[in-house]
Amino acid sequence: MAILLPRREFIRQATAASVMLGAPGPFIQTNGSAAEKVVVGIMGTNGRGEALAQGFAKLPGAEVGYICDVDERAVAKGLKAVQSGGQKKAPKTTGDFRQILDDKSIDALVIAAPDHWHAPAAILALKAGKNVYVEKPCSHNPREGEWLVQAAQKYKKVVQMGNQRRSWPKVVEAINMVKEGAIGRAYFAKAWYANTRVSIGHGKPAPVPAGFNFDLWQGPAPRREYRDNIHPYNWHWFWHWGTGELLNNGTHFIDLCRWGLEVDYPTEVNSVGGRYAFEDDWETPDTQLTNFAFANRKSISWEGRSCNGRNVEGISGGVDFYGEKGTMAIQGNGYTLYDNKNKELKKVSGDSNQITASGPGFDMDVDHFANFRDAIRTGIRPVSSIEDANKSVLLCQLGNIAHRVGHSLSCDPATGRIKNDPDAMKLWGREYDPAWQPVV
The missing domain is CATH 3.40.50.720 (NAD(P)-binding Rossmann-like Domain)
Known part of the structure; x- marks a missing residue:
């Protein structure tokens, strides 16, 4: 039927x-x-x-x-x-x-x-x-x-x-305008995300809650004891299970940057930041500035602030594209086009539900x-x-690797692989629980 x-x-x-x-x-x-x-x-x-x-x-x-x-x-x-x-x-x-x-x-x-x-x-x-x-x-x-x-x-x-x-209609429209030259040759994209996350404190060993299969929850990750500040959300901030704000929210916005600039893999990545807001068990950066350089005179920057919600350009997360003739600012499912003297040329708002903790x-x-x-x-x-989405994820992962090793990464622009850096390449993969080792 x-x-x-x-x-x-x-x-x-x-x-x-x-x-x-x-x-x-x-x-x-x-x-x-x-x-x-x-x-x-x-x-x-x-x-x-x-x-x-x-x-x-x-x-x-x-x-x-x-x-x-x-x-x-x-x-x-x-x-x-x-x-x-x-x-x-x-x-x-x-x-x-x-x-x-x-x-x-x-x-x-x-x-x-x-x-x-x-x-x-x-x-x-x-x-x-x-x-x-x-x-x-x-x-x-x-x-x-x-x-x-x-x-x-x-x-x-x-x-x-x-x-x-x-797939957001107005975002697609804005990206196509960038690609078609609405701001001339686009050469730089800036992305950001800000939130007011609170301290996770110092966790203590605790009994696994009733009805929670912690062993299967850990799955591929080597086993660690249960602590009372991991589940259900704070795992994001531990390298063992999570990937930090750069991949938690940065993936969305850096993906738009890469899409609009029509770039794939970087030549250089650097990142600075750390756990600045609180002293607790949180391992990933709560404040992070990451930059990606590409071979064709283009670059992307990311500003992440997990614990200070001050908006950038009136919005907690967004993307700006800068070009020879102007700027394209993407805000939610809408955008504003400016000329090179900051004059507003076009503003489009997309109707949408408010974004909540579970997403749009x-x-x-x-x-x-x-x-x-x-x-x-x-x-x-x-x-x-x-094949395409993973390129955006890799950019974010390279940013975290640069942060963790404390120096810039030189990358192969054809593959994204890190060049001549054994310490950084140690973070290219991870160890697995033997029962869950992935096999293609």
Whole structure:
């Protein structure tokens, strides 16, 4: 039975298909006719996963078949999110995502678990014949990113990263204007993010909470004892499991910078900063200034302030592009174009729900979800294929590596690999729990 879509949805799909069918990319095995539902399993529903569960439940032509989390309380959140999305059929529940991979009725795994799980779970899903929607960052370290790209190409499935600004209509319009010369030759992009995160204190060893499978939560990461300031969110600020603010929020904005400047890999990366706001267990920088230089006289800068919420240009996170003839400022799903004397030439506001702790509202996510659905059903190349998305993630990872080793990195502009720096290359990968060593 064919699924009738609202007119706005139909027009968007038709436009995307006409553009994307001719785009280069790996051959992707599709899952049948465009009239069939794409059934997904959601892995991780303690934060962003709630929005994903609600979004895929609400998306025409999609269905949430599983809610999975190692924390029983998060499973309940996921079920409630699916219900609020309007899905009448209750999804199955599990505490182990491998049950989703074994179920032949599931088309895709949607991953919103902690960062150290993103690439290992995605690789296992691809090997099981599933498509993958993985939240940013797509990997915990550069080697995992390389493995994930290899796996997507080997198993010929769709892998889309959750950098949904790639699908926000007004952002797409602004980026296209930059590429088409609205500000002349664009040569510099500045990105930023500011928040008012509080201290996480000094954690103490504690019993694992009831209903929380801490062993499976750690998964690929070598085992550490449970402490009372790790779960459910503060793992972001420990190198063992997380990747810091540069990848937590910087990925979104640096991805836009790279996209608009049309650059891939840098020649040089430097980063300064540290844990400045508080003295506690937080390991990653709460204040970080990172710069990326490229071979074609272009550069990107990032300013991250996790614990001081002073806005830049009136917004907590955004991107400015600077060119020979002017500036393009992207704010949310909107933009402002200036000439080189700071005169406002054009201002466009995009209607959207307010961004919350779990991410943007459905109206901002829907195009990205729909693109993933359509890539599975019809074989179009996703707007954020893993081959491209991983380049943006790698930039952020190089910034963290430069911070951790305390000096600038020289990189191969053809591959992004660090040159002649054994100390930095020690951070290219990580050790794994033997039971979870990723294998492509």
